[in-house]
Amino acid sequence: MKVAQLGSGTPEIAVVAGVHGDEPCGVRAVERLLDERPAVKRPVKLIVANEKALERQVRFVDEDLNRAFPGDPDAKTHEAELASELVNELDDCLAFSMHSTQSHAEPFAIVNEITERATELCPQLPVAAMVETSMFAEGRLFSAAQTIEVECGLQGTETAAENADRLTRAFLTAVGALPGDTVQRDLPVFRLTDVIQKEQADTYEVFVDNFTKVPAGDPFAAADGETQIADEAFYPILMSSNGYEDVFGYTAEKLDILTTQPIAD
Structure with a gap:
């Protein structure tokens, strides 16, 4: 695990990349910040979390790091031990964790709960939606540290790397670490409700689009x-047809739309 810092003092904000070794987009964003060393206000x-998996260009070495939290310092697997180290690094920090997906090109945010902080920060990020995943948070970073997670785009694409950089800077601006203003946007809010199981087969097809309502009977x-x-x-x-080994994805309900407050004349 690689740990670095911008600015002096004890950080209360952390940017986390490389939880999965086959999702390098966030690593690019962190490396760019380290190259540029922008002046920060906090x-x-x-x-960069799972360096060993990143070097091998695999999702994980022994087990999925984002299912291994809170981890164990005496664990026999690389990821369970790493999870414990990462939790210690994130103590008293709000973490911004970057991922990518094989299912959706447009960035969206994932939170464990719809908290006041989540509803304040997520509409300031360039994302299409906010997804609450409390029913499926076991073993994820959410369960061990305050975290806002973002899916930056399609795995392995240059666009996902560009999105990761844009998302990181928007987040750091929203929390007051970088100077400037963010753009507030209306944001639909969804809650995951169930897993869509995928039977073992040779071919898989998906006929629907993410975040678009599927009527009963379709x-x-x-x-x-x-x-x-x-x-x-x-x-x-x-x-998606190939994102997960044993599930197609998740069902969700639409809860709300967070709307921006109009500026008074």
Whole structure:
């Protein structure tokens, strides 16, 4: 794990990249900050987490780091030990953790709970939605540290790396670490409700778009040509034919739209 810092003092803000070794977009954003060394108004801790997996260009070495928290300093797996080290580094910090996905090109934010801090910060980020994932947070960084997670775009793309840089700077501006102003935007809010299981098959198809409502009775996916039909309406999140080994993605409900406050005349 690589740990660096911008500014002097004890950081209360941390930027985390490289939780998964096959998602290098956030690492690019951290490296650019380290190259530029911008003047900050409050100290920021910069972390590249799973260096071993990044070097091997694999998601993880022994187990998924984002399912291994809070970890164990005496663990026998690389990721469980690393999880414990990362939790210690993030003590008393708000973490901004960057990921990428095979399911959706447009960035979106993921939070464990819809807190006042989340509703304040996420509309200031260049994201299309905020997703609450409390029912599925076990073992994730959320469960061990205050975290706002972002999916920066499609895994391995230059666009995801550019988005990661833009998202990081917007976050650091929103928390007062970088000077300047952010752009407030209306933001739809979703909550994950269930996992869409994927049976073992040779071919998989997905017929729906993420964040677009699927009416009850509509087909949404197929495994080896066997179509799955929606029993009730839902919004698909992280839905793809090849993103996860055993699930297509998640069902979600739409909770709200966070709206920007109009400026008084």
